[in-house]
C-alpha cells in the first residue's frame with residue numbers, strides 16, 4: 001500500500017487533519033476528524049475494557065502466573081517537577097540534535113544520513129533527510145550540485161558506503177559537511193543534547209521556581225499514586241493500574257504522519273508484583289499484549305515481537321520487548337515500535353521513595369549514583385508494600401506494557417487499507433477502496449440505506465436507524481445510487497450496510513451486506529439491532 005493513498009483518504013474522509021491547518025499547520029500535531037475520533041476512541045475503549053474493566057480477578061487468565069486485580073487512574077499532565085527529576089527524565093530524556101546555521105533548521109542527529117562523495121582529491125560529506133525511497137536520488141542530486149556537475153558527469157564522482165555517522169565526523173571535517181537543506185558546506189553545528197520535555201510555568205511566578213513540565217509519559221502518575229491506590233482500595237499485589245492520557249514530547253523531527261508526534265496519547269499499565277514472580281509476569285504481559293493486536297486485526301508478518309538484546313536494556317531492567325509493526329512508510333524490512341513491554345524491577349518505586357534532597361541544595365541538582373548515572377532523590381515516603389497474609393514487606397517489581405494510542409490507530413489504518421473489485425448494482429465489477437477494520441474498532445458500525453427515496457422506504461429506514469442509533473454509531477444515507485453508497489461506506493470501513501427495499505414493505509425483512517465477503521442475507525427488521533450488535537461488539 002502506498003502511504004500517500006492512506007494519508008489522502010484520512011484527510012478526504014475525515015480521519016485525520018493537520019492541526020491548525022488554516023494557519024499553515026503546526027509540525028508534529030494532528031487533529032482527529034469525525035471518523036478518526038470514533039476510531040481512536042474505539043481503540044482506547046477496547047484497550048480499557050480488555051485490559052482493565054472486563055478482567056475477572058477471580059480467575060487467572062491462560063498463561064498468567066496467578067489471579068490478579070486491575071484498576072484505573074487518571075492523573076494530571078503537569079506534576080511536581082521533582083517527579084521528572086526522580087524518574088530520570090529531567091537529566092536523561094534527550095535526543096541529540098544538530099542545527100543548520102543558514103537554514104535555521106534543526107535535525108535529530110540520528111535521522112540525518114550521509115555519504116562521503118569524492119571527486120579527484122576533493123571530498124565532501126553529503127547528507128540527506130529524504131524518505132528512504134528517495135534517499136539515493138536525493139544524495140546523488142545534491143552531490144552533483146555541490147561539485148557543479150551535470151547528471152551525465154556522474155561517473156566523475158565516487159561514493160563511499162554510508163558508514164560514517166555525523167558524530168564520527170572529526171571537528172576538522174565539519175567544514176566538509178553539506179547539511180540536508182544547505183547549499184554550502186560547513187553549516188551544521190556539533191550534535192548537542194536536547195531535552196524532549198515541554199517546559200511551562202505554573203502560577204504567577206515567572207522565574208524558575210514556577211517551572212514545570214508537561215508529562216512525557218503517563219507512567220509516573222501511577223508510580224507516585226501507588227500508596228494512594230493501595231490505601232484507598234483493598235487491592236493486593238499482584239495488581240495492575242491502567243491509565244490512558246495525553247503525553248507530550250518535543251520531538252526534534254516529528255515525521256511519518258502521526259507516528260512521531262509532539263502531542264500523543266498513551267495507554268499504559270504498571271503491573272506490581274512480587275520480585276520472585278516478576279519474570280513470569282513479564283512473559284505473561286508480552287504474550288497478552290501481542291495477542292491483543294492480533295485479535296484486533298494486526299496479524300501476519302507485519303507484526304512482530306522483538307526482545308531487546310541485553311546491551312539495549314536499562315541497568316535496572318531484566319527484560320524489555322517491543323511490539324513492532326512494519327509501517328508502509330518505513331523501508332522494506334524495517335519495523336516501528338507500537339508498544340514496549342518492560343520489566344522495570346523496583347527502580348521506580350525505590351527511586352520515588354528515596355530520601356529527600358537536602359533543602360539547602362538546589363532542588364534539581366545532579367548527584368551520581370553507583371551506576372555512574374544521576375541520582376534522583378525521591379519523596380522520602382515509604383513506597384514499600386506489606387503483604388497482610390504473609391506479613392512480608394517488599395518493594396514490588398513492575399512490568400510496564402506501554403502503548404501509543406495514535407501509533408495503534410495508525411497501524412490499524414495501514415493494515416485495513418485494501419483495494420479490490422466488487423460488483424455494482426448491475427453486477428458489473430468495479431474497483432473499490434475498502435478499509436478492512438475490525439468491526440469492534442470501525443468508526444461506523446452500520447449504514448442504513450433505503451434503496452430508493454420513495455414508496456415508504458425512507459420512513460421504515462428512519463425508524464430502524466433510530467433504533468440502531470440508541471445502541472451503536474450508525475449512519476443514514478438516502479442519496480445517490482445504492483452501489484455508490486456501498487462504496488462510500490467500504491472506504492471508511494463500515495462493516496455492514498442494511499438496505500430497505502420493496503420486499504421490506506411486504507415482509508418486514510431487510511438485507512444486510514457484509515463489507516468483506518460482500519455476502520448479503522435477509523433478517524427480520526425486528527431482529528436487526530440484535531444481529532448487528534452481536535457482530536460488532
Ligand code: ATP
Nearest residue numbers: 249251259260261264337338339340402403404407
Ligand atoms: P521511540 O523510540 O519510537 O521514540 P520510545 O521507545 O521513546 O519510542 P516509549 O517511551 O517506550 O517510546 O513510549 C511508549 C509508547 O508511546 C511507544 O511505544 C509509542 O507507541 C508511544 N510514543 C512514544 N513517543 C511517541 C511519539 N512521539 N508520537 C506518538 N507516539 C509515541
